[in-house]
Amino acid sequence: MTSAPTLAVWKFASCDGCQLSLLDCEDELLAVAGRVRIAHFLEATRHVEPGPYDVSLVEGSITTAGDAQRIRRVRELSRTLVTIGACATAGGVQALRNFADVEEFRSVVYARPEYVSTLATSTPIAAHVDVDYELHGCPIDRGQLLEVITALLVGRRPDVPAHSVCFQCKQRGNVCVTVAHGTPCLGPVTRAGCGAICPAYRRGCYGCFGPMETPNPAAQAALLRATGMSPEEVRRVARTFHAGEPAFIALSEVGGGPPAGADQPM
Incomplete structure (x- = not known):
């Protein structure tokens, strides 16, 4: 046996x-x-x-x-x-x-x-x-x-999502907290897995699951700045649970630049 x-x-x-x-x-x-x-x-x-x-x-x-x-x-x-x-x-x-x-x-x-x-x-x-x-x-x-x-x-490959929290927000029918309320949110660059818990309660994503497969740190930094976050606040929000992730390090570094237009692709 x-x-x-x-x-x-x-x-x-x-x-x-x-x-x-x-x-x-x-x-x-x-x-x-x-x-x-x-x-x-x-x-x-x-x-x-x-x-x-x-x-x-x-x-x-x-x-x-x-x-x-x-x-x-x-x-x-x-x-x-x-x-x-x-x-x-x-x-x-x-x-x-x-x-x-x-x-x-x-x-x-x-x-x-x-x-x-x-x-x-x-x-x-x-x-x-x-x-x-x-x-x-x-x-x-x-x-x-x-x-x-x-x-x-x-003996099979695990089926774990690599897309962003925004995808799970759509699945749950959540209203986008950034679009509707101007709330800073890391959902566009954060890996799905939590079920979009924070946005479901009108709170921005904190990035608990780390970067999604293809994040755009520059565009995310511009979005956070457009919601009123200061350069220091952008650095702080990027340096929490996944401070050592290259994508979040890049977000913390580019977040200190001037606010960019909303026409950058996510």
Whole structure:
């Protein structure tokens, strides 16, 4: 009898929210557990089986030299490695250190900073090892997570959207908050996955799921400026959950220019 494929879940620098999304699957998780053998998941159980593992889910960014060494070992043990969440795919909120002096941060936050060993940057997993698949979000969507796990189990490509939140707004019948109310919104450049929750309640998208497949940072910056945001506000809104994403870095950099006309294509 063929043994069930093994699943491992790993944590690096993160808040654990994406691992909790997996635990929050409840009944669906029971069905998944019947198809796989959970061999390493310290958030859920102390039981650990030695690798190699068929699938590894990795949460968190690389922020220490120890992290950089450990992720290489995880990659060696994993036949398929999937990064989950903004920290693992883009460096997370902690990637804000990439734009400042980490030594200054360390001296302000910690009473004994000399005891804290950290890198000057927070980087995504893909900056250190080969990644087979990325699942975006802060936190990830549990439906998308189940889709990825199920697809990998049956040997097909996961069906996860790469288009923008604007598409989901149309599906829900949301009135565009920017057009109707002049509300700043990152929906045109943000990857779908949340179900357009914020626009559904007349709030602009915050970019929780990172950049969509083909974003236009210059046009988005012009749109944000046209809604009344200052250059500093544009920089701040672009440097949150996905501060390390190249598209959002570009948005934060071009956002300091003069307001542009609305005729630029999105």
